[in-house]
Amino acid sequence: xxxxxxxxxxxPIYQQIKEKIxxxxxxxxxxxxxxxxxxxxxxxxxxxxxxxxxxAYRELAMEGVLKVVRGEGYIVISVDKATFINKYIETLRxxxxxxxxxxxxxxxxxxxxxxxxxRGEDDS
Amino acid sequence: xxxxxxxxxxxPIYQQIKEKIxxxxxxxxxxxxxxxxxxxxxxxxxxxxxxxxxxAYRELAMEGVLKVVRGEGYIVISVDKATFINKYIETLRxxxxxxxxxxxxxxxxxxxxxxxxxRGEDDS
Amino acid sequence: xxxxxxxxxxxPIYQQIKEKIxxxxxxxxxxxxxxxxxxxxxxxxxxxxxxxxxxAYRELAMEGVLKVVRGEGYIVISVDKATFINKYIETLRxxxxxxxxxxxxxxxxxxxxxxxxxRGEDDS
Amino acid sequence: xxxxxxxxxxxPIYQQIKEKIxxxxxxxxxxxxxxxxxxxxxxxxxxxxxxxxxxAYRELAMEGVLKVVRGEGYIVISVDKATFINKYIETLRxxxxxxxxxxxxxxxxxxxxxxxxxRGEDDS
DNA sequence: GTGGTCTAGACCACG
DNA sequence: GTGGTCTAGACCACT
Numbered sequence: 055x056x057x058x059x060x061x062x063x064x065x066p067i068y069q070q071i072k073e074k075i076x077x078x079x080x081x082x083x084x085x086x087x088x089x090x091x092x093x094x095x096x097x098x099x100x101x102x103x104x105x106x107x108x109x110a111y112r113e114l115a116m117e118g119v120l121k122v123v124r125g126e127g128y129i130v131i132s133v134d135k136a137t138f139i140n141k142y143i144e145t146l147r148x149x150x151x152x153x154x155x156x157x158x159x160x161x162x163x164x165x166x167x168x169x170x171x172x173r174g175e176d177d178s
Numbered sequence: 179x180x181x182x183x184x185x186x187x188x189x190p191i192y193q194q195i196k197e198k199i200x201x202x203x204x205x206x207x208x209x210x211x212x213x214x215x216x217x218x219x220x221x222x223x224x225x226x227x228x229x230x231x232x233x234a235y236r237e238l239a240m241e242g243v244l245k246v247v248r249g250e251g252y253i254v255i256s257v258d259k260a261t262f263i264n265k266y267i268e269t270l271r272x273x274x275x276x277x278x279x280x281x282x283x284x285x286x287x288x289x290x291x292x293x294x295x296x297r298g299e300d301d302s
Numbered sequence: 303x304x305x306x307x308x309x310x311x312x313x314p315i316y317q318q319i320k321e322k323i324x325x326x327x328x329x330x331x332x333x334x335x336x337x338x339x340x341x342x343x344x345x346x347x348x349x350x351x352x353x354x355x356x357x358a359y360r361e362l363a364m365e366g367v368l369k370v371v372r373g374e375g376y377i378v379i380s381v382d383k384a385t386f387i388n389k390y391i392e393t394l395r396x397x398x399x400x401x402x403x404x405x406x407x408x409x410x411x412x413x414x415x416x417x418x419x420x421r422g423e424d425d426s
Numbered sequence: 427x428x429x430x431x432x433x434x435x436x437x438p439i440y441q442q443i444k445e446k447i448x449x450x451x452x453x454x455x456x457x458x459x460x461x462x463x464x465x466x467x468x469x470x471x472x473x474x475x476x477x478x479x480x481x482a483y484r485e486l487a488m489e490g491v492l493k494v495v496r497g498e499g500y501i502v503i504s505v506d507k508a509t510f511i512n513k514y515i516e517t518l519r520x521x522x523x524x525x526x527x528x529x530x531x532x533x534x535x536x537x538x539x540x541x542x543x544x545r546g547e548d549d550s
Numbered sequence: 551g552t553g554g555t556c557t558a559g560a561c562c563a564c565g
Numbered sequence: 566g567t568g569g570t571c572t573a574g575a576c577c578a579c580t
Contacts, residue, residue, distance in 0.1 A: 147293070
């Protein structure tokens, strides 16, 4: 591991880390039963304080995403993928609303969609 | 003036206010040369402390969006609308990227776009 | 009248005006017994509020620089020129001290003096 | 750290503090990478409110003079020494102009210069 | 321990 | 009436 922290954001670092970890699980990059990296290792990898990682893991454990195994570390329990997707769809809807308010045309929006998803009839 | 403050957000209130005002200017709801509501009035309207509004206005003035007129209040100078739209397009691109990573189909995305923009060939 | 107000300064406008008037008297541009411009006229001339001028004149009257003549206006009483010069000499001393702290050489300072006063042995 | 605040000045305290800190950096009394005193410590030292120091530091950070390190404090980035000196030279020129207007002789001015810089041919 | 935000309220300066 | 500064103190987030 891995990942970019936005220090200029108002979102606290431990929260950014929580999100990232949930995402990795949702996307299958880490699997149920796997150990996540140890607090110290992850702290070093991404250059933040140990307490910050500790807090992220602790809260993920409270949410039932991780489970602490005494003396061994944290293992992945689960994460609800559907919730994630819905959250993103919701954000999409909101941003589209904004763009509409600013009179950005549907055509321009579709163009962006095709830049990301490709021009084919569909797939992906 | 009105507007909704998200107190549970990590984004500080004064920031939310700054954003809202920039948006209102960008959308033409407040025009160049207009006075924005006085600090005390806006503070009362949205139920936050005077200092919080003062900070928002002060920073907007530092950014060249507002200009303080001694003993009179703050008037609108300008705001770059294009910057705003680009910011939103960028966010759109990011969120579409996320959705693609989660294997949401282009078809489903287009469906959301049409929910917001309507099904017509284009415009909106 | 006449003069430039620095709106970006922290020094209040009425104080800037007081200074300017004292200076004009000290320099002999307005003489004892002269009327200063009426509050309204001066306010219009320099584009500030009537109350601001009123305050400047009122305080100058309290300091004995002006004298109010009911129904006629304010006339010049006096101003202590020596005090002014001493004030400026004091400022000069302070600023020279600063420049010395920054290791600006005496030669460079003298150069500035000669730019202002001319290169001749002396005069003025 | 120390320094003297002029409470009778029209210049706001947070401004005075900003100036003082910029000066200390310009003079090399604080160096790049150094931490400035913590907000609370400095506030206590000079007997002003925490918020006042916070504002000074925040604005210095916005100006690129300081940089905030989350949970650690503010470190010095830079300050343009030349800008400072030019500012003082400019003030010198202005004050000399005033003195000339009051018919203070060049000789008297030079006398003050020599009081500050010494009588030697040059250097210092 | 650090900084950040916010509040409530005071007092000043300007129009 | 406007904005500006400052205080005292609370509470939060991060190391």
